[in-house]
Amino acid sequence: MIKDKAQPAAKTRIQSENRDLILKAALDVFSSHGFRGTTVDQIAEKCQLSKPNLLYYFRRKEDIYAAVLEHTLTEWLIPLRKLDINADPISELTRYIEAKLDMSFSNPAASRLFANEILHGAPHVGKFLKGPLRDLVEAKAHVINAWIKAGKIRTVEPYHFIFAMWSVTQHYADFSVQVESLINGQPNLDTTKSAVVEILLRGLVLK
Amino acid sequence: MIKDKAQPAAKTRIQSENRDLILKAALDVFSSHGFRGTTVDQIAEKCQLSKPNLLYYFRRKEDIYAAVLEHTLTEWLIPLRKLDINADPISELTRYIEAKLDMSFSNPAASRLFANEILHGAPHVGKFLKGPLRDLVEAKAHVINAWIKAGKIRTVEPYHFIFAMWSVTQHYADFSVQVESLINGQPNLDTTKSAVVEILLRGLVLK
DNA sequence: ACGCGTCTTGACCATTTGATCAAGAATGAA
């Protein structure tokens, strides 16, 4: 579980600078190698600080991980929060899918960090999943159901549809090595956006 | 990369029995904790063999991992290979999606093992991705394109569609902790099948 | 320039862990 305020707020210039350095490097390394596969030395080298210095800012390796994860999670949900029941469903969902793809393409490390955490049983974010995230998803499932009842889109199971949007969009970050191997190069963002939007939303448009 | 025949074929009864024991236990542990997160001791304890005994059958930890991965990959592609250009597209794709969901539900550890491998850069299966898998996917993309040209389904970008089928179906294994947290329990296989099939295929049916 | 609190690090420690090896136990073909 994420410790609440595991680290006190930065007090000095050097503190906030170095915390940022560390978190940035840690995101890179943790997302590449996982928690156990990452050594404090690797992070230290990446941000050009000594190992004891890292452990001056974060007492334990796990504290670094928790900080990076927490920092990542907060912005992860912003697009979902914005789903507006009063707007046009197709354009709202299009916006959401495109926002998620933007995130997958621009910050794949964050996606991979989260994927790895879930893949291994969510040891640090279990409470987050069953708490805040669950409430948010439930609310958005209601939004989708409202759209269906209002006759604005075709019937779809809201939870499975949300899972589908998540998995497809994050696939381009989490499985980028596979994607790039199969299409022989990096996918184009705009092409991907239109393809994914068509695949996921065309079945929702009223006949 | 996967070593070709890293282990000679089993010669004795005891060999094949213990190899199986080890691989079974190793799949469990590796899929739960990743390569670095797994210790040989954990595998040894799970299959009730001593650590030196494990290393008698597989010289290095990495050889165990490679063997499990190879064993998993071969059956992973069977459903995709079966996609038949001459059959009805919707029923073929339905069959494929349901087969993938069956696999995700019945053997989530295999899916997670593969996901973890890709997530961390596919250090052991890079050649497989760019070789056999790429050829197979290219062939199946042609099948989908043929269906489109024959006017049997609506237009869709074949690669992205294949990625979508993969990501959505494997999501129920790889992210099962999240899924189960959000819907408060295990998803029902049949319900999931019909929901996923609708989400992915309804947009392909001709108007 | 002073002095206090912040920051930095070389040296070090304890534990974990992949791997080795020699010696003994079990297996099974003759």
Next chain:
DNA sequence: TTCATTCTTGATCAAATGGTCAAGACGCGT
């Protein structure tokens, strides 16, 4: 039964790694 081959393991090693600590360097308000 014989005995060569296969199998098993306790003891042990070296390397990697998370974490500590004391001593010194530095930053900065006065």
